[in-house]
Amino acid sequence: MAKYEPAVLVLEDGNRYVGRAYGARGRTLGEAVFATGMTGYQETLTDPSYAGQIVLMTAPHIGNTGTNDEDMESRRIWVAGFVVREPSRIVSNFRATRSLDDDLVAGAVVGISGIDTRAVTRHIRSAGAMRAGVFSGEDFSLSDGEQLSLVRDAASMAGRNLSAEVSTPEPFTLEATSERIGSVAVLDLGVKKSTLDYLAARGFDVHVLPQSVTASDVLALDVDALFYSNGPGDPAASDAHVELLRETLKAKLPYFGICFGNQLLGRALGFGTYKLPFGHRGINQPVLDKKTGRVEITSQNHGFAVDAPLEGIIDSPAGLGRVEVSHFSLNDNVVEGLNCLDLNAFSVQYHPEAAAGPHDANYLFDRFRDMVLAGTSSQNTAKDSK
Structure with missing residues (x-):
């Protein structure tokens, strides 16, 4: 033996x-x-x-x-x-x-x-x-x-910012792998390869940026949208990322965030965040899409959540227009998604890239693509009318 x-x-x-x-x-x-x-x-x-x-x-x-x-x-x-x-x-x-x-x-x-x-x-x-x-x-x-x-x-996870430990040290770009529709800046807070691949497959040139960039850095790239990735740590310890997001939202840059990016959108809109007792981790987490009534089985990994009312339309405490909770967990009623009604911005708490599955939420990359295309078309129409 x-x-x-x-x-x-x-x-x-x-x-x-x-x-x-x-x-x-x-x-x-x-x-x-x-x-x-x-x-x-x-x-x-x-x-x-x-x-x-x-x-x-x-x-x-x-x-x-x-x-x-x-x-x-x-x-x-x-x-x-x-x-x-x-x-x-x-x-x-x-x-x-x-x-x-x-x-x-x-x-x-x-x-x-x-x-x-x-x-x-x-x-x-x-x-x-x-x-x-x-x-x-x-x-x-x-x-x-x-x-x-x-x-x-040892250090507690509450109050801990780990973005600098996991983010790319240098910016890099992935070219679109299907017909190009535009470009997206990805703030790497701990991004997964599958996420980048899915964005490129939707026709985006993907500019992956270190977590230390500023709003001026992002806007100077003249991209068509901004994406915040998943990542570790306490969202309450990421003030710089919240401020960057607020500035780009005010500049009308379309936004999609997942996981940590959902929590940071919540903070940018003026909501608080809190630590969950034991978090959601795994690939079998049930989430309800309030708009469609559809239940999605999702991949998740988070220990913090957004503190926002599940029902009704809320005026953003930060003055960024109306917002609603779009998804919530069927296990414990935790906020699983936010939708801005006066901005081209939305987020989900789970992982739509879902490596190694399930893929119920993969359509969200298409929703992001359609949102950016609609915004680009309206901008071009406005330019043509001048």
Whole structure:
């Protein structure tokens, strides 16, 4: 029988779960959260929105399809740590070029396996997401008190801005991969590759910008629209991104935001945000589209939400016209979308690119394309009439 190296998951409330070392050895600290997807673990690991988080997979068997270069959603693995019940001992997929364990070791991601992930998930659901640490190798030998102190001294996700850690250091451009209709500036707050691909497929030249740009930088590009991506951290700690968005909205630049971009639109409109008890993470989250009555099964990864009334049309507290909540969660009534009635701007809390699925919400990229085309046509008509 193989001899396993021990590891332990320590939560800030003192709960401890002893298992086996998985991936890199050592110590990692972050916010413990759970993700409910049964597939798409590589997309989850490489989603920059998970930066700073120790992700627990609720599906019991992880790693059976291995990993490859095609399914990478960014340039690296971003999770702070990885927790699974039973890692696959072999890789069984023709697309695989290596094992998940290989990627975790190469990415220096400290993980743990062989623990009761169902028990940990149920605990987080009742107690809420919290700081945690995974300790293996020499760090497993630290005393219980030392490990717990390290966890409790770690930074909390509330009030934390992680955009600078995940954003592109330099701007770059992807050309449209279908008939060109215009250009869009993407503020990279933790964008996924699939998002950029879907925008390019709708006919946009995609200008991907570092999170440090200003409204003047964006407007100087003379693009046809602005897009805010998903990303990690607390939206209340992103004042510069909120101000950038307010200025571009006042300049009548069409806007589409997803996930973090939904929360920042909410703040730009004058609404507050708050931290959810344990967040929405996975690819099976039901959302109601209020306009159509259609229920979408969506991919989500967020721990914060917009504080806005679910019913009625509201005057934006920031003076940016009328706004309505367009979507909400059927699990807990959390705001899942905003629609501006006096501006060409809308956002959703979930991920319409949805790698590795589902694709119920992919039509939102078409809605964005149509909105930009309609705005471009009206501008051209106005110019012709002068």
